[in-house]
Amino acid sequence: MGEKQTIRVLGIESSCDETAAAIVHVARTRDRGRWRYAFDVRSNVVASQVKTHAKYGGVVPEIAARAHVEAIIPVIDEAVGLRKFDAVAVTSGPGLVTSLAVGVETARTIAFARQLPVIGVNHIEGHILSALLKPGREEQGTGNRRQETQHVPMSHVSYPMFPTVCLVVSGGHTELLLMRGWGKYELIGATRDDAVGEAFDKVAKLLGLGYPGGPIVSQRAAQGDAAAFDLPRPMMDSDDFDFSFSGLKTAVRYMISPPPARRGRVRGGRARAVISERNRIVNNTTPSHSPCGARGEPSEAEGGEQVGTPKRRKEVSDICASFQQAAVDVLVAKTVRAAREFGAKAVLLGGGVAANTQLRHQLGNALQQEIPAITYHLSTINYCGDNAAMIAAAGGVRLLSGQQTPWKRLDVNPNWELGR
Amino acid sequence: MKEKYTSHSEEETMRIAATLAAELHGGEVVLLEGELGAGKSVFVRGLAHALGVTHRMPSPTFVLMRVYGMKQTENREQRTKNRIPTPSHSPSRREEEKRKCSMSTSHSFAQSLRYFIHVDAYRVNDAQELDAIGLREWLGREDAIVAIEWGERVAPTLRDIRIIQVLLSIGRTAEMRSIHIVR
Numbered sequence: 001m002g003e004k005q006t007i008r009v010l011g012i013e014s015s016c017d018e019t020a021a022a023i024v025h026v027a028r029t030r031d032r033g034r035w036r037y038a039f040d041v042r043s044n045v046v047a048s049q050v051k052t053h054a055k056y057g058g059v060v061p062e063i064a065a066r067a068h069v070e071a072i073i074p075v076i077d078e079a080v081g082l083r084k085f086d087a088v089a090v091t092s093g094p095g096l097v098t099s100l101a102v103g104v105e106t107a108r109t110i111a112f113a114r115q116l117p118v119i120g121v122n123h124i125e126g127h128i129l130s131a132l133l134k135p136g137r138e139e140q141g142t143g144n145r146r147q148e149t150q151h152v153p154m155s156h157v158s159y160p161m162f163p164t165v166c167l168v169v170s171g172g173h174t175e176l177l178l179m180r181g182w183g184k185y186e187l188i189g190a191t192r193d194d195a196v197g198e199a200f201d202k203v204a205k206l207l208g209l210g211y212p213g214g215p216i217v218s219q220r221a222a223q224g225d226a227a228a229f230d231l232p233r234p235m236m237d238s239d240d241f242d243f244s245f246s247g248l249k250t251a252v253r254y255m256i257s258p259p260p261a262r263r264g265r266v267r268g269g270r271a272r273a274v275i276s277e278r279n280r281i282v283n284n285t286t287p288s289h290s291p292c293g294a295r296g297e298p299s300e301a302e303g304g305e306q307v308g309t310p311k312r313r314k315e316v317s318d319i320c321a322s323f324q325q326a327a328v329d330v331l332v333a334k335t336v337r338a339a340r341e342f343g344a345k346a347v348l349l350g351g352g353v354a355a356n357t358q359l360r361h362q363l364g365n366a367l368q369q370e371i372p373a374i375t376y377h378l379s380t381i382n383y384c385g386d387n388a389a390m391i392a393a394a395g396g397v398r399l400l401s402g403q404q405t406p407w408k409r410l411d412v413n414p415n416w417e418l419g420r
Numbered sequence: 421m422k423e424k425y426t427s428h429s430e431e432e433t434m435r436i437a438a439t440l441a442a443e444l445h446g447g448e449v450v451l452l453e454g455e456l457g458a459g460k461s462v463f464v465r466g467l468a469h470a471l472g473v474t475h476r477m478p479s480p481t482f483v484l485m486r487v488y489g490m491k492q493t494e495n496r497e498q499r500t501k502n503r504i505p506t507p508s509h510s511p512s513r514r515e516e517e518k519r520k521c522s523m524s525t526s527h528s529f530a531q532s533l534r535y536f537i538h539v540d541a542y543r544v545n546d547a548q549e550l551d552a553i554g555l556r557e558w559l560g561r562e563d564a565i566v567a568i569e570w571g572e573r574v575a576p577t578l579r580d581i582r583i584i585q586v587l588l589s590i591g592r593t594a595e596m597r598s599i600h601i602v603r
Contacts, residue, residue, distance in 0.1 A: 016482070058543045061484060061552065096483055098552050172482030193461055194479045202456060242476070250457035254594050414483050414553075 004029045007399055008042075010085040010110070011392025012076065014103030015095025015123050016172065017049040017059045019071035020388035021079035024133075026396025035182055037397055039133050044382075044389040045079040047071040050212060057211045058201065061098050068102035076106070079388070085116070087404075089395020092120030093416030095172070100412040108407050117404040119395045120411070124173060124418040125185070126390035127350035128166045130383040133393060160377060161345035167335045167363070169353035171197035171212070174331075176241045176338050177419050179348070182397055185419035188338060189241025196327055197353045199245035203252050203323050207316055217320045218356050224317030226325035229255055236330045241338050243330060252323050328359050332366045339371055346375040355384035425599040426591065430462050436599055437466025440584070444471070446533050446562040449581050451571025454588030459597045460569045463586060467567055468536045480540040480569075485553050488536040535564040542570045547577035 006027040013020040025040040049067045053059045090107035093100060104120070111118035164179040165188075174191040194202070197214055204213030209220065231251050234244040339347050347367055353359065360378055367376050383390060398404075427433040440450070450467065452460040465477050472490040480486045537558045544550060558564050560581045568574060575583070585602040 056543065056545075058481075060543055060545055060549075062545060062549045065552070094483060097554065190476060191478050192476055193465075195482065198479060198481055206456065246461060246479070253457040415486060 005400055007087055007396050008083075008085045009392040009396040009399065010076070010080065010088045011121075011388035011390070011395060012072075012088065012090040012103045012107050013123075013126070013386055013388040013391045014068045014072065014099050014106075015091045015093070016099055016386060017053055017064050017067075018046050018386040019049075019068050019075050019102075020044075020046040020386060020391075021072075021076040022388035022392050023079055023083045023085055024389050024392035024396060026393060026400060028397075028400050035401075037132075037182065037400075039129075039389075039393045039396070041133055041389045042083055043079045043081065044387055045075050046385070046387050047075050048385075054211045057205060059096070061096055064096060065098040065102060068099055072102055072106050076110075087116050087395070087399050088118040089121050089392050089399070090118065090410070091123045091126065091391050092405075092410065093122065093413030095123055095412075095414060097412055097414040100414060104410060104412050108410050111407045111410075117399060118407050118410055119398055119403060120405045120413070121391045121395045121398070122416055122418045123386075123391075124168050124175060124177070125183075125394040127168045127170070127173075127354075127379075128177065128179065128185075128348055129393045129397070130350045130379040130387070130390035131166075131348040131354075131377040132160065133383050133389055134380070160348060161375065163342055163344050164346040164348055165335060165339045165342060165344040166348040166350070167331065167354075168351045169196050169331065169349075169359070170351035171195060171201060171214070171353075173197075173351060174243050174245070175418075176334060178338070178342055178344075183401065187417065187419035188342070189243065189334065191243040191245060192235075193244050193246035194249060196243070196245050196331065197351075199249050199327060200324075200353070202249045203320070206249070206253050206256060207319065209316075209320075214353060214356065218324055218358065220317045221321040221324040221358070222317075224314070224319070224321030226321040228315075228318035229322035231255075231322050231326040233326055233330050233333075236333050241334055243334065245327065248323065248326055252319060255319060324356070324358060328356070328362050331359060332363050335363060336366050336370050339367065339374060344371075344374060346377060349376075349378040350384065350390075351379075352385050354379050355381050421603050423601045425601070427459070427597045427599055428593075429595055430459070433459050433462045433597060433599065434466030434469065437463045438470035440586070440601060441467050441470035444533075444565055446564065447560050447582060448565055448584055449559060449571075449578055450565065450567045450584045450586060451575055451578075452567065452569045452586045452588065453572050455590070458588040458590055459599075460586075460588060463588065463599070464538055464567045464569065467565070468538065471533060471536055471565060473536050477538060480538050481542060484540060484544070484550070485555055486538045487558075488538065490534055490536055532563045533565065535561070537564055537566040539566065539568040540570065541568055541573045544570075544573055547574040550574060 004027055006025055008023065008025050011022045011024060022044040023042040025042060027038045029036050049064060052063060052067060088107045088111045090103050092104055107118055162179060162181050166177045166179055168175045172195050174196045175187060176189040178186040178188050200217050201211060201213035204210060204216050209216045232248060234247045235242060335347060349363060364376050367374050425436045427436055452463060454460050461479060468477060468488060473488045474491050475488050539555060558566055587600040589598050591598050
């Protein structure tokens with residue numbers, strides 16, 4: 001083993017609706033001709049705007065930018081405390097340009113004022129490396145969300161064996177990447193329309209369940225029967241690694257509200273019951289199909305539980321379960337196939353939707369069955385959502401290999417695609 | 421002017437979009453209106469594809485706006501042709517026919533078109549927010565076509581810009597859509 005190099009990185013993330021900062025110590029050693037990295041998360045603070053945006057049914061750019069401006073300094077203060085850092089890493093894309101700018105400008109200022117190296121990090125690379133972070137000596141969340149987790153020594157960190165297939169799934173992304181080495185990515189597939197998390201959000205909206213859709217839909221799915229409704233598995237058998245979730249959302253829409261002519265002869269009373277629940281939900285909370293009508297109306301955050309008999313609630317749960325299963329089936333099938341085709345030694349799962357229990361378990365089971373020798377790394381739940389620890393980790397890897405972004409040239413790159 | 425189409429599949433919706441694409445010159449803004457699942461994104465993809473965007477086109481809901489460069493092969497051919505007058509022998513006529521063909525099917529013949537901007541106004545509170553993400557600089561540019569989903573939200577602010585409205589609604593069967601193009 002060669003000499004160990006360590007860098008202490010301040011990570012900053014503000015690409016969507018979370019303002020986050022973290023200090024991560026990244027160490028690398030040379031072992032049998034290969035670089036190995038170890039990540040020690042010293043602090044990890046996330047201020048979420050989910051509640052702010054819930055009433056709008058999604059992230060509102062202007063409000064998000066303003067909230068980032070208010071949160072960023074307190075969040076960085078809390079993450080840094082008395083800790084020292086040698087460099088700054090910031091998400092510079094992809095994301096919402098107005099949100100990204102807040103983090104990037106802050107990072108630039110810190111780097112300039114303290115004469116430290118800075119690097120712009122791709123958000124997706126952060127999500128990939130989040131699968132390699134172990135719950136560390138960290139404080140999670142701010143205010144009432146604070147919790148201490150037990151510190152795990154750096155030596156316990158496991159390393160991916162290359163090539164690695166990475167599945168990144170969130171509200172804005174559904175991507176399969178091939179990682180041939182540290183920092184070497186190749187985009188092998190992506191969604192052609194909606195991201196899978198976006199599909200969860202839209203289905204939740206169609207069912208009147210509120211925002212964000214992921215946790216609500218999977219919570220309802222847990223009480224439902226995944227085989228109750230027959231939904232399509234879009235592009236599951238296509239010979240590429242692309243995804244499509246827009247059609248799945250439309251299929252759900254038909255299940256709850258068939259077009260006028262068919263409305264009279266839907267099969268059985270089952271779907272009709274769902275329609276009537278939906279109509280009531282629509283009448284109560286989302287006054288029209290047009291989002292203009294829904295905008296500004298508080299959504300029913302607790303999943304529309306206040307309406308419907310137990311039987312009708314069961315049907316909504318069945319739709320959620322059937323939808324979730326359809327989405328998970330496609331993600332699992334394509335990931336396993338990619339792993340086999342590229343001879344992957346490991347699979348990484350990251351991103352907000354990686355918190356979905358069914359996806360975590362079913363991908364793990366499928367890999368174990370089909371490719372028993374493969375290693376499966378998945379983000380721990382608190383690193384699935386957007387956070388800055390993953391950005392500090394990704395930045396640290398690049399900084400240790402000699403890369404940095406001159407502070408003058410650091411800029412937002414809202415459409416930055418990793419691996420293209 | 422108002423045109424009405426009925427589509428029976430996504431492919432047909434894309435073909436209808438391609439006929440609209442063939443009439444675009446640059447600088448137009450296409451506003452798409454219709455409920456969730458009405459086929460706005462499919463129409464936009466049809467439009468972009470016909471104009472020469474070969475890139476994968478994920479939903480812009482998350483980032484609000486995506487900018488695509490157009491494949492310029494067809495156009496470049498024409499530009500070279502315009503600059504260097506070709507003698508009128510048979511290959512040129514074949515070329516000419518090929519060009520006519522492509523005009524009527526899928527490729528843009530507007531020489532200056534270089535960018536396709538895909539916008540989703542679903543979560544936009546007022547049109548000024550789109551200024552913040554830099555949409556304004558693309559509006560009315562002669563080398564760009566802008567397509568805005570949930571376009572009714574920003575329509576009032578688009579003064580002095582050529583607007584084409586595309587209204588999509590779900591028809592009698594799951595696959596059927598009626599499409600109105602208003603300009």
